[in-house]
Structures are given as structure tokens and as C-alpha cells.
Amino acid sequence: ETGVTQSPTHLIKTRGQQVTLRCSSQSGHNTVSWYQQALGQGPQFIFQYYREEENGRGNFPPRFSGLQFPNYSSELNVNALELDDSALYLCASSSGQLYNEQFFGPGTRLTVL
């Protein structure tokens, strides 16, 4: 069973640029959630995709957008990057059954200069 993978591991961008982060969900999982995490704090929910449709969104502006593909992998796109977007971006997949247990990838560390 393959776990959740994310790419790239690290990324450096400049303010105003656009970025795409990728996530491959765990085998058998149809739900992907994206989180932003500042150092030493809990994850902040960005949005969730279930069977290719957005299934809830946190308090993030529209320049944060996403996609889920038929194989349930997912992308997070951020436009017009700001300095405050620097964070660890986590992807978690789940089967959506029972207790919504989520399995996380290692994250993408985004630095905006």
C-alpha cells in the first residue's frame, strides 16, 4: 500500500508568483484535504476534495484553488503569492468512512521571498 506523497519537498518563490503543489493520495482513498501550517502551530484547513469536487473550504482567499483528478490525486494552486503564504503545506487523504482518519504526506515547505 503506497502512502501519501507530495511534491515538491521544498520550493522558493517570489512575491506575486504562482505555485502548484501536488499530492498523490493513499491507495483506496477518495478524499483529499489540504492544510497550511505555520511553524509550531496546528494545521489550518484550506479545502477538501471528494470524488473530484470541492467538499468544504476554510477561511482562505480565492487565490487558493485546487483540483482533484479521476485517480484522486490533487493539486493546490496559489496565485499572487504573498510573504505570509510561507508555510508547510500538508495534504491528507482519507477514505471518508467511519472516523475520517486522515493520513498525511510529508508536506511541501514553501518560502516566499
Next chain:
Amino acid sequence: TQLLEQSPQFLSIQEGENLTVYCNSSSVFSSLQWYRQEPGEGPVLLVTVVTGGEVKKLKRLTFQFGDARKDSSLHITAAQPGDTGLYLCAGSKNAGNNRKLIWGLGTSLAVNP
């Protein structure tokens, strides 16, 4: 906004000491999960508790779900430096198509040798 409050926010103890981390809410959850996260990595699921009053043990870690399913605690006996990390609780409501978790802000634990 429904939140899970974790306390303490930070904890620094010596190897061999015991500690308890609390996760409280005014809302009822159908299940609650505990995760541990090490620097630069994604959170890893430790346990899921689902029944009011349930106690689960994982080696030196003891997890309890409150009788009313609004709170939970994590107790670590004889802490070791390997226990260092960010401990996160997350609750699920399993209402309709709700596949999202509500997260606490985390307890950062440092166990000093």
C-alpha cells in the same frame, strides 16, 4: 467557529516525568483522533477514540475520551526524548457528507534528556 482547545500550548519536561495534554470543546464529536508531528514531517495518526469514556493505551501513552464525547486527554508515562513533538487532537462529527476534521492548535512537547 467550532474549535478544539488544547492545553498546555507548550510543555518542557525532563526525561522520566509524566504529563497530560488536554483537548476540550463545547461540541460533541462522534470520534476524536490524536496525532503526533515531528519537525518537517506530516502528522502521524496515533489513535482514534469513539466511545464516551473509552480508554486506549499505546505503550506509555494513554488516551481517554470524555463521557460526553466533548473532551479527551493524552497521558504519557515516563516521557522519553523520542516523545518530543507536536501533539494534535482532531474531532470528527460524521454528519451527512461531512468528511472534515476540526483541529486543535497543538501542544508542543519537549522532553529533555
